Amino acid sequence: MIRIENLSKTFTLHNQGSAVIPVMAKAHLSVAPGECVALTGSSGAGKSTLMRMIYGNYLAAAGSIHIGETDIVTATPREILRLRRHTLGYVSQFLRVVPRVPTREVVAEPLLVTGTGRQDAFARAESLLARLNIPERLWSLSPTTFSGGEQQRVNIARGFAYDYPALLLDEPTASLDAQNRETVLRLIEEARDRGAAIVGIFHDEAARERLCDREVDVTAFRPERAA
Amino acid sequence: MKDMSVQDRPLLRVEGLTKFYGGRIGCEGVGFDLWPGEVMGIVGESGSGKTTLLNCLAGHLAPDAGRVLFDLDGEAVDTVTMSEPARRKLGRTDWAFVHQHAADGLRMNVSAGGNVGERLMAVGARHYGDIRASALDWIERVEIPGDRIDDRPTAFSGGMRQRLQIARNLVTGPRLVFMDEPTGGLDVSVQARLLDLLRGLVREMGLSAIIVTHDLAVVRLLADRLMVMKDGHVVETGLTDQVLDDPQHGYTQLLVSSVLQV
Amino acid sequence: MSDYNFAYLDEQTKRMIRRAILKGLAIPGYQVPFASREMPMPYGWGTGGVQVSAATLTPDDTLKVIDQGADDTTNAVSIRKFFEKTAKVAVTERTAEATIIQTRHRIPEEDLTEDQILVYQVPIPEPLRFLEPSEVETRKMHALEEYGLMHVKLYEDIARHGEISTAYAYPVKVEDRYVMDPSPIPKFDNPKLEMAGIQLFGAGREQRIYALPPYTRVVSLDFEDHPFERTRAQEDCGLCGAGDSYLDEVIMDDAGARMFVCSDTDYCRARREAGHRGAMAGEGEAFA
Numbered sequence: 001m002i003r004i005e006n007l008s009k010t011f012t013l014h015n016q017g018s019a020v021i022p023v024m025a026k027a028h029l030s031v032a033p034g035e036c037v038a039l040t041g042s043s044g045a046g047k048s049t050l051m052r053m054i055y056g057n058y059l060a061a062a063g064s065i066h067i068g069e070t071d072i073v074t075a076t077p078r079e080i081l082r083l084r085r086h087t088l089g090y091v092s093q094f095l096r097v098v099p100r101v102p103t104r105e106v107v108a109e110p111l112l113v114t115g116t117g118r119q120d121a122f123a124r125a126e127s128l129l130a131r132l133n134i135p136e137r138l139w140s141l142s143p144t145t146f147s148g149g150e151q152q153r154v155n156i157a158r159g160f161a162y163d164y165p166a167l168l169l170d171e172p173t174a175s176l177d178a179q180n181r182e183t184v185l186r187l188i189e190e191a192r193d194r195g196a197a198i199v200g201i202f203h204d205e206a207a208r209e210r211l212c213d214r215e216v217d218v219t220a221f222r223p224e225r226a227a
Numbered sequence: 228m229k230d231m232s233v234q235d236r237p238l239l240r241v242e243g244l245t246k247f248y249g250g251r252i253g254c255e256g257v258g259f260d261l262w263p264g265e266v267m268g269i270v271g272e273s274g275s276g277k278t279t280l281l282n283c284l285a286g287h288l289a290p291d292a293g294r295v296l297f298d299l300d301g302e303a304v305d306t307v308t309m310s311e312p313a314r315r316k317l318g319r320t321d322w323a324f325v326h327q328h329a330a331d332g333l334r335m336n337v338s339a340g341g342n343v344g345e346r347l348m349a350v351g352a353r354h355y356g357d358i359r360a361s362a363l364d365w366i367e368r369v370e371i372p373g374d375r376i377d378d379r380p381t382a383f384s385g386g387m388r389q390r391l392q393i394a395r396n397l398v399t400g401p402r403l404v405f406m407d408e409p410t411g412g413l414d415v416s417v418q419a420r421l422l423d424l425l426r427g428l429v430r431e432m433g434l435s436a437i438i439v440t441h442d443l444a445v446v447r448l449l450a451d452r453l454m455v456m457k458d459g460h461v462v463e464t465g466l467t468d469q470v471l472d473d474p475q476h477g478y479t480q481l482l483v484s485s486v487l488q489v
Numbered sequence: 490m491s492d493y494n495f496a497y498l499d500e501q502t503k504r505m506i507r508r509a510i511l512k513g514l515a516i517p518g519y520q521v522p523f524a525s526r527e528m529p530m531p532y533g534w535g536t537g538g539v540q541v542s543a544a545t546l547t548p549d550d551t552l553k554v555i556d557q558g559a560d561d562t563t564n565a566v567s568i569r570k571f572f573e574k575t576a577k578v579a580v581t582e583r584t585a586e587a588t589i590i591q592t593r594h595r596i597p598e599e600d601l602t603e604d605q606i607l608v609y610q611v612p613i614p615e616p617l618r619f620l621e622p623s624e625v626e627t628r629k630m631h632a633l634e635e636y637g638l639m640h641v642k643l644y645e646d647i648a649r650h651g652e653i654s655t656a657y658a659y660p661v662k663v664e665d666r667y668v669m670d671p672s673p674i675p676k677f678d679n680p681k682l683e684m685a686g687i688q689l690f691g692a693g694r695e696q697r698i699y700a701l702p703p704y705t706r707v708v709s710l711d712f713e714d715h716p717f718e719r720t721r722a723q724e725d726c727g728l729c730g731a732g733d734s735y736l737d738e739v740i741m742d743d744a745g746a747r748m749f750v751c752s753d754t755d756y757c758r759a760r761r762e763a764g765h766r767g768a769m770a771g772e773g774e775a776f777a
Contacts, residue, residue, distance in 0.1 A: 014477025015484070056466060058473040077452045077466045078262055099419040101427075113430065312633045319637075334620060334641070338648055341641050348644065349637025355647055355712040377648050 001166050001197030002054065004029040007063035007073075008223070009049060023049055027063065027221040029199075033165065036188070036198040038212040041219040047201045050218055051168050054199065055090050056080040067166055085113055090168045091159030095143060095151040103129065103146075103154055104139045110162040121161075128157040131183050153180060160187045167191055169200035173207050185210060236298055238263045238403060238435050239284075244293035246283050252459035253279035257293070259454065259464065263402070266429055266436045268450030268467060270443060270482070276459035277439045278407060284437060285324050285405045286314045297321070297403070319349045323396035327408035329388035332395070333380045339366055339391055340376040346399045365394040369424060386417035390424065397428060404429075404436040410445055422448050443486050447471060455479045496543040496576040502526055506544035506698070510689055513700035518663030519631070520614050525696040535568055535593060536693030538610035542591045545606055545689065546572065551579040553587035558595040558735070558752035565593075584755050594657070596678040598734050598756040601686035603703055609672040611692035614699065616660045616670040636668050639710055647715055656720070661707045668710070669699065677721050677735045682707040724749040727769035729760035 007027040013019045024046050031037045039047040052058040054065055056072050065072040067088050070079055084090075089110070097106050104125050105112075111121035129139055132153040138146065143154045156172060172188065173181045181204075188211055192198055202208040208215065237260035246253035254276035261267055269277045282288040284295055286306055296303040297317070306314055318324070326332035333342050343362040344352075352358050359376075367373050369390035371383075380388050389409065396404065409425065410418040426449060429436055438449060446453055446467055453470040455463040455478065463476040474480045494500065502524075509523040528536040546552065552572055556565040560582040568591060569580050581587050584597045591608040601607060617627040620638050630638065639660050646653045659676035663669050671682055672690060682688070688701040701707065709717040722736045727748035734756060736749040748769050751757035761770070 011473075012475070013480065015481050018477075052472070057468050059465075059469060059475065077464075077469075078260075078265070080466055081265075081451055100423045315633060315635065319635075337620065337641055338645060340648055341645050344644055345637055345641050347637075348640040349635065351637075353640070353713050355644065355715050358644065358712075359648070 001033045001068060002029065002031040002199060003066040004054070005064050007053065007065060008061045009053060009058065010061045022223040024221045025223040027218070029216055031197040031199055033195045033197050034192060036192045036200065036212045038208045038215045039199060039201050040215050040217045046218045046221060048170065050221070051170055051199065051201065055088065055168055056084070087164060088166045088168070089159055089162065089164035091156055091172055092170050093152065093174060095155040097143060099144050100142050102140045103134065103143045106143055106154060107157045107161050110158060114162060124161055125157065128160060129154070132157050133180060149175065152176070156184055156187070160191065163191070163194060164196060166197045169198060171201055171203060173202065173204045236301070237261060238298050240296040240303060241284065242294045242296070244280065244283055244290050244295065246279050246288060246290045252276070254283065254456070254459045257461055261435055261437065263435055264433050265452065266438065266450045267452045267454060268446030269437065269439045269454045269456060270441060270446055271456035272441060275456040277456045280456065281405055281407055281437065281439045285322065286318065319346055320399060321402045323401040323404045325392055325396055325404060325406040325409050327411045329380065329385070329392045332392040333388060335380050338377045338379055339371065342380065342391060343395045343398050346395060350399060361398060365398045366391070369394040370420070386413055386421060389413065389421060393425070393428070397432065400432065402435060404434055406436060406438040408440050409438065410440070410442060425449060443471060443483065455482065493575040495548065496546045496572065498526065498540065498543045503544040506540055509698040510541065510544065510700060513689070513698050514687070514702050517701055517705045518667030518669040518699060520697040520699045522696055523698050525693045528693065532694040533612065534564060535591070535610035537691030537698070538591050538593070538608050539568060539571070540693060541689050541691035541698060542572065542589060542608045545589055545608065546576050546578055548576070548578065550588045551581050551586055553581050553584065553590045555590065555595060555597070556593045557737070559754045561754065582755050594673050595735070595752060596674055596681045598751070598753040601684050603685045605686040607686050607688045609688065609690045611670070611672045611690045614670055614690065614692040614695050614697040616668050631667060634666070639668050640712070643710060643712065647712070653711065653715055660710050662710060663701065664706050675735055676709065677719050679709045679717070680719060722749050725767060726751045726757060727767045729757045729765045730767040731757070731760055731765070
C-alpha cells in the first residue's frame with residue numbers, strides 16, 4: 001500500500017547563503033495492507049520528516065513514494081488532495097482547526113467531504129467522541145477552548161472518523177491516561193485489522209510492541225550513512 | 228459535496244496571462260488550473276501583482292496577453308475575448324467578487340435586503356416576497372440578525388458589512404468566487420468568524436475560490452493550493468501546507484520566516 | 490437686428506435639436522445627448538422643454554403650456570408669454586385646440602390625438618441615477634439592458650413603506666427595451682403614456698432628449714406580488730364633481746379645511762361649462 005524507494009530530501013536555505021542541507025538519502029520502506037510499521041531513531045533522525053514527505057507536506061528531492069497507484073513525489077496538488085481525502089489519513093499531535101466550528105463537526109468533517117450524509121457522519125463522530133471520553137456537553141463547542149488532552153483526543157477521533165486505507169500516526173498515545181491510551185490502541189488495532197497500512201511514530205514502547213509488525217530505524221536513511 | 232473525480236475538467240484554466248502598465252510589469256505569464264471545489268490562495272507582498280492578476284482573471288482589467296478559460300456547460304470559453312455583455316452576465320451569475328473594502332462591493336444607500344436582492348433581480352427575479360425571503364435567508368446565513376434586513380450597511384460594523392457583501396455575492400449560487408483581501412482591515416476575532424463562515428460556505432456550496440491575500444494564516448485555513456507571486460511573476464505553487472512548511476523558493480522562505488507563527 | 494429669430498433659437502440650433510428629437514423617436518426611450526443652449530431662464534424652469542418646443546414649433550402652431558396641470562401658474566404663464574413674444578404663435582388654454590402642449594408634472598386628462606405633440610420638462614432624465622451615480626455605468630446598463638437595479642429601488646420602497654411608494658417619476662419600460670423616467674408626472678398618468686400623440690422629453694441641464702412615438706408600448710415596472718397601481722385621492726373634484734381625474738388637495742383655512750380639485754384646470758373648466766357641479770362648487774366659484 002505504501003512503497004518508498006530511493007527517497008532523498010534536502011533543504012535549501014536561500015536566505016542563508018543558499019546552504020544546502022541534505023537530511024535524507026536512499027530511504028526505502030514498504031508497508032502492506034494490514035501491516036503496522038513503527039519508525040524509530042533518535043530525535044532529529046528524520047522520523048517526522050519522512051512522515052511529512054509521505055503526506056506530501058514536504059517535497060522530496062528524488063525517489064518515489066507510492067500510495068497505492070499514486071506517486072506523491074510527482075503527483076499534482078489536486079491528486080494529493082484527493083489522496084488525502086480518500087486514501088491517506090494523518091493524525092498529528094496537534095489539532096489545527098478553524099475557530100468556532102463545533103467539535104462534532106470537526107470530527108465528522110473527513111466523512112462529510114467524502115460524501116457521507118450528515119446524519120451518519122455525526123453518528124460516527126459521536127461514537128468516537130464517546131469512546132475517547134469527550135463529555136457530550138462539549139460536542140457542540142469548538143475544541144479551541146479545550147484542554148490539551150481533550151484537543152488531542154478530538155484530533156484522534158477526527159483521524160479515525162474515515163476508514164483510510166493508509167494511515168500515518170505521529171505519537172498518537174503521547175500523554176494520554178491509561179484508559180484513553182487503551183482506547184486509542186484499540187482504534188489503531190481495528191484500523192490495522194480492517195486492512196489499513198499504518199506507519200507510526202511511537203515513543204510508547206509497549207504500544208509499539210503491541211501494534212507493530214516491524215520497526216524501521218530511520219537513522220539508516222541519514223545521508224552520511226547512505227553515502 | 229461534489230467528489231472531485233466526478234468532473235474531470237478544470238473550472239478555470241489560465242494560460243500565459245500578462246498585463247503591463249506601460250513598461251512596468253503588472254503580471255506576466257501566469258498560468259494555472261483551478262478545479263471545481265478548489266480554493267486557491269495567491270500571496271505576495273504589496274506590488275507583487277496579485278491584485279492585478281485577480282482583476283485580470285475577474286474581467287475587471289483587460290490583460291495584454293493570455294487566456295482565461297472558464298467551463299460553461301462543458302465548454303471552455305475564453306472570458307478575455309468574450310463579449311462584454313456575456314462577461315458582465317457571468318459576473319452576475321457564475322462569478323462573484325468580494326472586495327477588500329465592503330463599500331466597494333455594496334450599495335451603501337440601499338438596505339441590506341436590497342443589496343442581497345439586487346443580484347436576484349439582476350437575473351430576472353420579479354417576485355418581491357421570494358426575493359425578500361432569499362435575502363433574509365442569506366442575511367441570517369452570514370450571521371446578521373434578520374431584523375437588520377432593512378438597515379443600510381452604513382449602520383453596520385466592518386465585519387457585518389463584509390459578511391453582507393459575501394451574502395450579496397453568493398445569493399445567486401455562483402461557481403467561482405474571487406476574493407481580494409476579504410479579511411483585510413478587520414479585527415482578528417472578526418477575521419476568524421469570517422474565515423469560518425467562508426470555509427463552511429465553500430464546502431457546503433462546492434464553491435471554487437481564488438483568494439488574494441498577504442495573510443498566510445488566511446490561506447493556511449482556507450486555501451487548498453497556494454501561488455506565491457513576486458514582481459509580477461509566480462515564483463512558487465503547490466499544496467498550501469507544503470508551500471508554507473517546505474517552501475522551495477528563496478522569496479517564499481523569506482515570506483514564511485517573516486511571519487511570527489502560521 | 491432688432492427682432493428675435495423665430496422661437497428664440499437660431500436655425501442651426503433648432504436643426505441640431507430636431508436631429509436629436511428624430512433620433513429619440515427612432516429609438517423610443519433612449520436618451521439622446523444634445524448640446525443644450527443657455528436659455529433666458531434658470532435651469533429647473535423648463536429649459537429642456539422650452540428648447541424642444543422651440544425646435545418643434547411652426548408659425549401655424551397653437552401652443553398650450555401647463556404646470557402641474559394648470560395654465561395659470563407662474564412657470565406656465567411665463568413660458569407661454571416667452572413663445573408669444575419670440576414666435577408670435579397662437580396660444581390657448583384648451584387642450585383640444587393646442588397642437589403643441591408643453592407640460593411640467595402632468596399629462597392632460599383629455600386624450601391627445603395624432604395631431605398633437607406633448608413636450609415634457611425633465612429635471613433628471615436618468616432613471617438609474619438614484620442608485621448608480623456613474624454616467625459611464627448607467628449608459629452601459631442601458632446598452633446591455635441590465636435593469637435589475639431599477640427593481641432595487643422598488644424593492645426599497647416596499648421594504649420601507651409596505652408598498653411601492655414611488656408616486657411620481659415612476660419608471661417605465663418602453664417597447665420592452667429601454668427603461669425610462671417619464672419625468673415627475675404622478676404615476677396616475679403612467680397608463681396615459683401609451684397615447685396617439687407624440688411625446689418629447691427635454692432635459693436642459695442634463696442635455697438629454699428622449700421621445701415616445703405614437704402608440705408606443707409603455708409598461709410601468711412592478712413586482713408580480715406588488716403590481717403597479719394607479720392611485721388618486723379617493724374624492725370627487727369639489728368644483729366639477731369629476732371622479733376620474735387627478736386631484737390636487739387645497740387647504741382652505743388655518744383650521745385645516747380642505748378641498749380636492751382637478752389638477753387639470755382646463756378639464757375642470759370644461760366640465761363646469763358643461764354643467765357639472767362638485768360638492769363645493771358654490772364656495773369654489775366665489776374665489777375662482
